[in-house]
Amino acid sequence: MDNEELISRLKPIVAVYAQDKVALESMNPETDFIKDLKINSANLVDVILDVEEAFDIEIDNQSMEKMLTVQASIDIIKHKIGLK
Amino acid sequence: MIGNDVVDLQQALLDSNWMRRGFINKLFTAPEQQYIRLANRSADMVWLLWSMKEAAYKIYNKHSGVRTFAPLKLSCSITGLSADACQGQVRVEAECYATMTTIYPGDYIHSIAAGSAAALPQVRVQVLPNLPKIDYKAMQPTCVSHHGRYLALIF
Numbered sequence: 001m002d003n004e005e006l007i008s009r010l011k012p013i014v015a016v017y018a019q020d021k022v023a024l025e026s027m028n029p030e031t032d033f034i035k036d037l038k039i040n041s042a043n044l045v046d047v048i049l050d051v052e053e054a055f056d057i058e059i060d061n062q063s064m065e066k067m068l069t070v071q072a073s074i075d076i077i078k079h080k081i082g083l084k
Numbered sequence: 085m086i087g088n089d090v091v092d093l094q095q096a097l098l099d100s101n102w103m104r105r106g107f108i109n110k111l112f113t114a115p116e117q118q119y120i121r122l123a124n125r126s127a128d129m130v131w132l133l134w135s136m137k138e139a140a141y142k143i144y145n146k147h148s149g150v151r152t153f154a155p156l157k158l159s160c161s162i163t164g165l166s167a168d169a170c171q172g173q174v175r176v177e178a179e180c181y182a183t184m185t186t187i188y189p190g191d192y193i194h195s196i197a198a199g200s201a202a203a204l205p206q207v208r209v210q211v212l213p214n215l216p217k218i219d220y221k222a223m224q225p226t227c228v229s230h231h232g233r234y235l236a237l238i239f
Contacts, residue, residue, distance in 0.1 A: 017099075040099060040231070041138065041153070042091075042096070042099070042100050042134060043099060043100065044153055045106075045107055045110050045111055045155075046100070046104075046107075048110065049104065049105075049106045049107065049110070052106070061110070061154070061156055064110065064153055064154070065152045065153055065154040065157075066152070066153075067153060068151065068152075068153055
C-alpha cells in the first residue's frame with residue numbers, strides 16, 4: 001500500500017473526530033492530529049482503535065506514543081502490516 | 085509551573101464511548117482501572133483520571149519539551165475523594181505532580197496540577213463559558229483548557 005492509498009483510507013477515520021474540516025480537506029503527511037485537525041486528545045485513542053480495526057493490526061503502546069501525525073501513522077501502519 | 089484541564093461531561097458523553105473495546109486499556113493503568121470499576125459513577129471517574137493526566141502532561145510537556153501520546157506513562161493515584169473534589173498525584177517517569185480536581189456532576193470536571201501540593205491552594209481558577217468572543221489571552225492566564233461549553237483559565 002503506498003502513502004497516497006494509506007492517506008485515503010486514513011482520512012475517513014480521522015474525519016469523524018477532526019474539528020477543523022478545512023485542515024482535513026488538505027490533509028497530508030505533515031498534518032498533526034491535534035494541532036492541525038483539532039482532534040480532542042481523548043479522541044486520539046478512538047483514531048488508534050479505528051485504525052486497528054480498519055487495518056486489522058495491533059498498535060502497541062510504544063507505537064501509540066508517536067501517533068500524533070499522519071506521517072507517523074503511515075509509518076506505524078506500514079510497519080504493522082509488514083509484520084502480518 | 086502549573087497545568088490544568090477541563091472536561092465538559094456532556095461533551096464527553098457525546099464525543100467518547102469509554103466503554104468501547106480497548107478504550108480503557110489503552111488509556112488507564114491497572115490501578116486506575118480499579119478506581120473506575122469501584123466508582124459509584126464510573127464515567128465521572130474516567131474523566132476525572134483523564135483530566136488529572138492531561139493537567140500533569142501539560143507541565144511535563146513544557147518541562148521536557150517531549151510531545152507524546154502516552155497516557156499509560158502518566159500514572160494517577162488518588163489520595164482523597166469526595167462527591168465534589170479529589171486530591172491526587174500523577175507520576176511521569178521520575179516526576180511526580182500533585183493534583184486537585186473539582187467535580188460538578190453532570191456539568192464539568194476541572195483538574196489543576198503542580199510540582200508540589202503546597203502550590204495548589206495558591207492557584208486561582210476561572211471557569212467561563214467557551215465563547216469565541218472572549219479574549220482570554222489578554223487575561224494572561226498561566227494555562228488554558230477548553231472543552232465543549234467551558235473555558236478554564238488558571239493564574
